[in-house]
Amino acid sequence: MRLAVNAARWIDWLVAAALILSIDMASARAEELMGDVSARLIEIRSNYTGASIVLFGTRLGAGDVVVVIRGPTQPEVVRQKSRVGGIWINNESVIFDDVPGFFAVAASRPLREIAPERLWASLQVGAEHLKLTPRGDIKPAVAQLFRDALLRSKNDLGLYGRDRGIIEFNGHSLFRTDLVLPAYAPDGGYYVTFYLVNKGAVVETHNTFFFINKAGFERDVFDFAHQHPALYGIAAIVIAVLGGGLAAALFRR
Amino acid sequence: MQIYLPVAEISVNVLILLGLGGLVGFLSGMFGVGGGFLMTPLMIFIGVPAAIAVGTGTNQVAAASVSGVLAHWRRGNVDVRMGAVMLAGGVAGSGIGVWVFRLLSDVGQIDLVISLAYVLLLGTVGGLTVAESFRAIARSRRSPTKRRLHTHFWVHGWPLKMRFPKSKLYISALPPVSIGFFAGILAAIMGVGGGFLLIPAMIYLLGMPTAVAVGTSLFHIIFVTAAATFLHAVTNQTVDVVLALVVLIGAVIGAQIGTRVGSQLRGEQLRALLGLMVLAVGFKVGYDLVVEPSDMFSVVPLAGE
Numbered sequence: 001m002r003l004a005v006n007a008a009r010w011i012d013w014l015v016a017a018a019l020i021l022s023i024d025m026a027s028a029r030a031e032e033l034m035g036d037v038s039a040r041l042i043e044i045r046s047n048y049t050g051a052s053i054v055l056f057g058t059r060l061g062a063g064d065v066v067v068v069i070r071g072p073t074q075p076e077v078v079r080q081k082s083r084v085g086g087i088w089i090n091n092e093s094v095i096f097d098d099v100p101g102f103f104a105v106a107a108s109r110p111l112r113e114i115a116p117e118r119l120w121a122s123l124q125v126g127a128e129h130l131k132l133t134p135r136g137d138i139k140p141a142v143a144q145l146f147r148d149a150l151l152r153s154k155n156d157l158g159l160y161g162r163d164r165g166i167i168e169f170n171g172h173s174l175f176r177t178d179l180v181l182p183a184y185a186p187d188g189g190y191y192v193t194f195y196l197v198n199k200g201a202v203v204e205t206h207n208t209f210f211f212i213n214k215a216g217f218e219r220d221v222f223d224f225a226h227q228h229p230a231l232y233g234i235a236a237i238v239i240a241v242l243g244g245g246l247a248a249a250l251f252r253r
Numbered sequence: 254m255q256i257y258l259p260v261a262e263i264s265v266n267v268l269i270l271l272g273l274g275g276l277v278g279f280l281s282g283m284f285g286v287g288g289g290f291l292m293t294p295l296m297i298f299i300g301v302p303a304a305i306a307v308g309t310g311t312n313q314v315a316a317a318s319v320s321g322v323l324a325h326w327r328r329g330n331v332d333v334r335m336g337a338v339m340l341a342g343g344v345a346g347s348g349i350g351v352w353v354f355r356l357l358s359d360v361g362q363i364d365l366v367i368s369l370a371y372v373l374l375l376g377t378v379g380g381l382t383v384a385e386s387f388r389a390i391a392r393s394r395r396s397p398t399k400r401r402l403h404t405h406f407w408v409h410g411w412p413l414k415m416r417f418p419k420s421k422l423y424i425s426a427l428p429p430v431s432i433g434f435f436a437g438i439l440a441a442i443m444g445v446g447g448g449f450l451l452i453p454a455m456i457y458l459l460g461m462p463t464a465v466a467v468g469t470s471l472f473h474i475i476f477v478t479a480a481a482t483f484l485h486a487v488t489n490q491t492v493d494v495v496l497a498l499v500v501l502i503g504a505v506i507g508a509q510i511g512t513r514v515g516s517q518l519r520g521e522q523l524r525a526l527l528g529l530m531v532l533a534v535g536f537k538v539g540y541d542l543v544v545e546p547s548d549m550f551s552v553v554p555l556a557g558e
Contacts, residue, residue: 046495048257049264075555079361082549087369087542090361095555149550183257183264214259221259225490233486236312236494237479243498244319247505252324 032061033204035194042181043215050183053210055106055192056176063198064107064114065167065175068125071102071159072188075135078146078153094146095135101186103127103154106165106177115200123195123202127151127160158182187212260493261305267499269299274503281317281504282511283518284527285467287474289314289445290378292500294371294534301496303364307354308482308491309500310444315478316501317508318446322471330468332419335461336476338426339433339469343477346437351484354442358489361553368538370443375535378449382528389521420461420469428459433473441481446474 035057042051055067076099079090105125107114121129132150134143154160159182167177194206214222225232256267273295281288289310296306325331357363411425432454436447448470455466486492515523 044257046257047255049255077361077553077555079551079553080549081546081551083545087365088546089365090551093361146550149548150552152548153550153552183255218257218259221495222262225260225486225492229487229490230483233483233492236482236486236492236497237315239494239498240312240316240479240482240501241319241475243501244316244321245323247316247501248320248323251505251509 031204031206032059033065033194033196033206034058035065035067035192035206036208037192037210040210042210042212044187044212044218045215046218048183048218050185051181051212053179053181054176055179055194056174057194057206058173059169059175059196060173061196061198061203063196063203064109066105066107066111066114066125066195066197067165067167067177068123068193068195069102069104069106069179070100070191070193072186072190073098073100074186075099076150078150080146080149092142094138094143096132096147096150097135099132099150100130101188102159102181102190103130104161104165104179106167106179108167108169108175111164114197119197119200119202125195127154157184159184181212185212187214256495256499258301258305258493258496260490261301261309261496263300263302265299265301270496270499271503273299274500275507276503277500278317278504278507278509279511279514280507280527280530282508282513283515284511284523285515286527287314287317287321287446287448288504289317289447290371290375290443290449290531291534292504293367293444294375294538296496296500297367298537302491303367304354304358304489304491305493305496307367307442307444308485308489309493309496311440311478311481311485312492312494312497313500313504314440314444314446315475315482316497317504318471318474318478320505320508322468322475325464325468325471328464328468329419330464331472332417332461332465332469333472334415335417335420335422335429335459335465336469336472338415339429339436339473340476342430342432342434343437343440343473344480346434346439347441347477347481348437348484350438350441351481351488353438354485355488365542367443368542370439372535372539372542374439374443375531375538379528379531379533379535382524382531384528386521386524386528390525393521420459420465422460424459432458433477436473437477437481440474440477441484444481446470446478448474 035055038054059065075095075097077093077095079093081088082091111120120126124130132147151160165177165179167175169175190210190212192208195202196204254267255264257264277288277292277295280291292313293306293310297303322331354363357366411427413426414423415426416423432451436451439445439447451470451473452466455461455470456463482492
């Protein structure tokens with residue numbers, strides 16, 4: 001059973017890779033690195049509990065493959081609680097702009113074996129290297145404390161992949177990795193960057209993207225609530241009145 | 254089976270939601286209370302953000318009150334004139350409540366204020382209910398005492414007197430307006446109807462007959478929670494109709510079972526049980542405020558950007 005599933009997975013994957021190879025061969029210049037995603041659009045419907053997506057590609061040149069996935073960004077507030085009169089209340093707060101709602105890295109070997117840390121820092125590969133600047137005039141030591149808390153919170157929700165994904169190779173050139181997107185992954189555009197790294201330097205990069213979007217009924221409700229809040233409020237009241245009336249009629253004794 | 258709540262933007266087990274609605278419905282059917290004061294904290298316990306729990310709570314209470322008021326309407330227990338006067342205060346109160354809610358959200362203190370309000374309210378209501386029912390249990394073992402039907406209180410001397418034929422009252426409009434105003438603020442900030450405060454105030458402060466007070470409070474709650482739902486939807490976008498509907502389905506079924514079970518139990522013991530339960534929820538909310546949090550930091554998206 002498991003073998004069959006795996007076989008089916010690899011066949012899918014080979015077809016996709018073959019497709020890329022054929023496109024690749026057709027183009028005049030052979031790319032050293034190509035990559036793509038198994039789904040361009042992931043739809044959130046009423047039974048949504050997260051999704052799984054395959055990142056795959058071909059490597060024709062020499063070197064290791066590293067892929068970075070970065071979700072939509074938004075400003076976030078980090079608040080610190082302190083004890084006031086026996087109860088814990090939010091006290092200090094720091095705002096960070098452009099915080100990715102999702103961040104993950106996968107690599108064909110442990111990163112430190114591929115290249116020195118400063119390369120990863122300059123490319124922002126790994127959540128610890130993300131450039132997160134606090135808004136306003138904050139002391140570096142304080143900012144660091146709040147930044148750590150932000151990363152910890154994202155990690156706990158499974159949004160900043162604690163474990164590095166592993167890129168598997170089939171032969172020399174075909175590679176793939178599975179990416180699990182938790183239910184909390186925000187909707188919006190996700191940027192995927194493939195790096196081909198050889199001898200401590202980036203040889204080639206390839207960018208692609210995918211979307212997580214609310215779809216169908218969920219999309220309609222969310223859009224309605226945010227774009228026409230007054231009408232949505234009236235609709236909510238009408239639904240409540242009808243629902244309550246129906247309940248009373250059903251169970252009238 | 255998971256269900257995705259489109260406005261709350263979280264995925265919750267639909268059976269947990271139905272069970273929660275059913276439990277609150279069962280209790281409200283058994284004890285004859287609205288149940289908003291249990292629904293909102295329980296939604297927060299299962300992971301619904303506090304602001305969404307309150308906004309959606311107002312919507313759910315509106316539905317439950319419509320369902321409840323119809324029976325009272327048929328029995329002629331709704332004093333529309335009194336309800337309308339109270340509403341003048343109630344709608345203003347819910348407007349101010351939603352405005353304060355927004356203000357507190359922006360400074361990051363809304364969760365704290367919701368929790369504090371619940372500790373205070375559940376502690377008081379639970380404590381009073383337990384004390385009253387224990388007194389009643391003690392009294393029932395002795396000879397029954399007579400209570401006066403109608404007493405004149407100090408509020409009856411206020412100006413702007415109006416006649417309320419259905420309640421058999423000729424009193425100032427100011428006390429009902431004030432009571433409505435206070436209940437409106439509670440509805441907006443806590444996501445409750447406030448029947449547990451309205452009914453005693455209408456009976457003991459205004460001197461309304463009990464049956465009319467119950468019917469009229471439901472009438473008042475429908476409009477106040479409708480106003481609060483509308484204002485939360487417009488100001489904070491925190492009303493999740495899917496959440497409200499699923500919980501309502503559970504509550505409607507639970508209420509039917511609760512009413513049947515409740516009719517077979519003794520009133521005082523029932524009230525003591527309710528009081529203890531209310532105290533337990535209040536204690537849990539309070540405990541979470543006092544106990545040292547596992548993480549001192551919390552992260553939320555910056556609102557309004």
